[in-house]
């Protein structure tokens with residue numbers, strides 16, 4: 001996939017058609033075609049209607065995201081998620097990771113979700129031997145845009161590790177690339193699950209939620225208890241859905257996860273701070289107060305900066321952006 005494929009994905013000719021579709025149409029389409037395809041390869045059904053489904057941006061059908069991830073269609077994933085913020089406007093307004101960012105401003109509202117498919121696209125270029133294009137994409141399309149927005153330590157680490165790989169400081173064997181694909185895919189699923197609960201839960205996710213509810217109590221929406229025989233490391237038994245890391249379960253998994261979320265999770269955001277369940281101990285109570293205070297101060301500063309900045313946003317973030325030929329206009 002060339003760098004330019006990123007830009008071409010932003011101008012689908014079927015946008016007008018897709019906007020005429022509603023969720024019932026999508027449901028009918030997915031169900032009908034899935035039935036026709038049978039149990040074998042029903043993702044190919046989604047593939048036939050990528051333009052429509054990606055442009056619509058409905059998160060209600062796990063097949064869409066799963067198919068995009070399966071086929072590693074990173075530019076379409078970025079576009080689909082961006083459209084999802086518009087399609088699910090009400091939910092998106094309540095899910096902004098960094099208020100007061102606009103709900104549809106993916107880069108400011110959800111820097112991690114903005115970064116994940118772009119980071120993987122750069123890795124894809126790099127692993128395909130297109131080193132110059134990968135570096136260009138990183139330096140022009142990722143780094144300046146991410147460094148310009150509020151973000152957490154987890155996002156910083158993702159950017160830094162990408163820079164190190166592209167600079168040749170870290171080798172990227174096929175095995176490592178496959179691991180990156182799995183990790184990015186999981187992170188995107190986790191993000192959608194945490195910030196848009198109820199949407200886009202695949203059969204596997206639903207099964208994990210059911211399995212985890214008992215053990216994680218009020219913290220269930222932020223983690224999953226891994227099952228014996230899970231493909232992930234069986235010696236660690238909780239996964240934080242916010243930073244995607246695995247934690248030892250201990251005797252009280254709910255307390256363990258809550259402590260991690262309050263005291264050490266590198267991927268928390270103001271949105272997560274507001275959603276965190278009731279603290280279990282005085283240390284967590286104090287930390288919660290501190291986090292909320294920090295968020296308020298940072299939100300005030302961001303609002304003031306935003307007023308000065310005015311309409312810088314959208315950059316080439318919109319559908320109508322005309323990217324320079326061959327340069328991979330970002331969206």
Ligand SMILES: [Zn+2]
Pocket residue numbers: 240241242243244245260261264265266267
């Ligand atoms: Zn975490």
